[in-house]
Amino acid sequence: MKKTLITFTILLSCIASQGQDLMFKIGGEIMKVKIKTVNPTTVIFKRFDNQEGPDYTILKKDLIKILYESGLTDSFDHKKDGTLRKDKKKEVHYGDNIISVIPGAFTKAIDGTMSDLSVGVSYERLLGKNKKLAFYLPVSVNFSTGRDYTGNIYLNTSQYIDPSIYKTYRTYFIMPSLKYYTASDKWPARYAIGGGIFAGFGSEPYDVYNPTMASYNTGEPIKDQSFFMYGFVFNNSINITLSKHFYSALDFNLCMPLVENRRMDTSLADLILGPFVQFGVKLGFRF
Secondary structure, rough: OOOHHHHHHHHHHHHHHOOOOOEEEEOOOOOEEEEEEEEEOOOEEEEEEOOOOOOEEEHHHHHEEEOOOOEEEEEOOOOOOOHHHHHHHOOOOOEEEEEEEEEEEEEEEEOOOOEEEEEEEEEEEEOOOOEEEEEEEEEEEEEOOOEEEOEOOOOOOOOOOOOOHHOOOEEEEEEEEEEEOOOOOOEEEEEEEEEEEEEEEEEEOOOOEEEEOOEOOOOOOOEEEEEEEEEEEEEEEEEEEEOEEEEEEEEEEEEEEEEEEEEEHHOOOOOOOOOOEEEEEEEEEEO
């Protein structure tokens, strides 16, 4: 009698275990269920201990596999299953500040009165959600040799030429402006256009005019005169963010002087330099 009872209990256990399906969840949990439907993204099932109860739904992305009572197995490869939710790629969030150096630039006046090399630094602050608007502040210094107030280069054709005219003269520029980017900050390469104002100041050689000889370079000492100018600037740039922090750009600026003042010769106070362009490369750090 005892042996018969044990045998009957084992038989009931086997029958019970054969009627259940097993769901293996990603977290390691194993659920005893009765599978009803397997959809592209979900699985509908009943609890094995309450098969007359309600239907339950679970996302396939939360399952590793299903072991059916028949012995068959459904395994879910989430990397290959295009119907499942894919993890979004982490977006790179670039900084709103850019500090750059301008290792080489060239300044050229349209009327030919200025052809200078320059170096400088700049600061840029990106604004707005898509960072399409920016405040831009470049500061640069131009280097020229022996240019007089009309931009002419002194030539060694006169016995009265003064060697001092060959020293290097500097012109300092500051150009606060606003830039508008045509694409959002998600793009690594962007074009920008903008405008603002500029101010420039420096010194240059002043060759005294001798009315008796009706010429310059007449033996009078070459002097230095200071000057100041300001006007509008229009800029174009191609900006490239090579990595999260490394930044580069190509800049092209068109400057339109409005006022230019010199101290030593009031007769030249109204002489205004013609429009000039500046173009160069920038290398920066973004944070």
